[in-house]
Amino acid sequence: MPAQADEIALSKQDLREVTAFAAACAETVLAVFETDRPDDPRPRQAIVAAWEFARGGERGKALRDTAWAALKAAQSADTEAAREAARAAMSAAGAAYLHPLAKATQVKHILGAGGHAARAAELAAAHHPDTGAEHVQQAVQRATPAVVQVLQRFPAAPGGGGRVGELIRMLDAGLRPPAPAE
Structure with missing residues (x-):
C-alpha cells in the first residue's frame, strides 16, 4: 500500500540516527540536571535508553517510560x-517516536533535544x-x-x-541548505 501524500517514509535506521543525534545533544547538559538533583537518575536513564535504541535495541514501552520519567524529573528540578x-x-528518548507525518511539529522530535540542551x-x-x-552550532556540527x-x-x-x-529554529536553519536566491 503506497504512503499517503502527507506521510514521510522513515526506516528504523532513520529513527536510530535521529535518536543518536538527540541523545548526543542531551548528554552535553546532563551534568546541569545532575548537579541540581544528584540523586535523581531519570534523565540519565532516558539518555541511556535512547542510546540503546540507537545502537540496535527495541523501541518499546521501556523507552517511552524513560521519556515520561525524565519529563517528571524536569518538573521536580529546582532550577530552570x-x-x-x-x-x-x-x-532524546522521545526522538525514537518521530512520526512519519509531513508536519512541522514533527521537527521537534528531531531537534527538540538540541533546543532544550542549548537553552x-x-x-x-x-x-x-x-x-x-x-x-x-555544536549540534549542527554533531549532526x-x-x-x-x-x-x-519535513x-x-x-x-x-x-x-x-x-x-530549535536556529538549529533547523543551520542544518538545511540555504534557499536558492531568486
Whole structure:
C-alpha cells in the first residue's frame, strides 16, 4: 500500500540516527540536571535508553517510560536550567517516536533535544544568549548526513515555543541548505 501524500517514509535506521543525534545533544547538559538533583537518575536513564535504541535495541514501552520519567524529573528540578536539561533527556528518548507525518511539529522530535540542551546551557551561563548559539552550532556540527537527510523530508520547524522554539529554529536553519536566491 503506497504512503499517503502527507506521510514521510522513515526506516528504523532513520529513527536510530535521529535518536543518536538527540541523545548526543542531551548528554552535553546532563551534568546541569545532575548537579541540581544528584540523586535523581531519570534523565540519565532516558539518555541511556535512547542510546540503546540507537545502537540496535527495541523501541518499546521501556523507552517511552524513560521519556515520561525524565519529563517528571524536569518538573521536580529546582532550577530552570536543570528543568531544560531534563527536557533534553526526555526529548532524546522521545526522538525514537518521530512520526512519519509531513508536519512541522514533527521537527521537534528531531531537534527538540538540541533546543532544550542549548537553552539549559544558556540558563546555566546566566542567560547568556551566545552560549545558546554556541550550543546550536555544536549540534549542527554533531549532526550526521543521515540526520540532515531525515530533517529535510519535513517542513521547517514551526513558530512559537519561546526561547527553546527559537533555538530549535536556529538549529533547523543551520542544518538545511540555504534557499536558492531568486
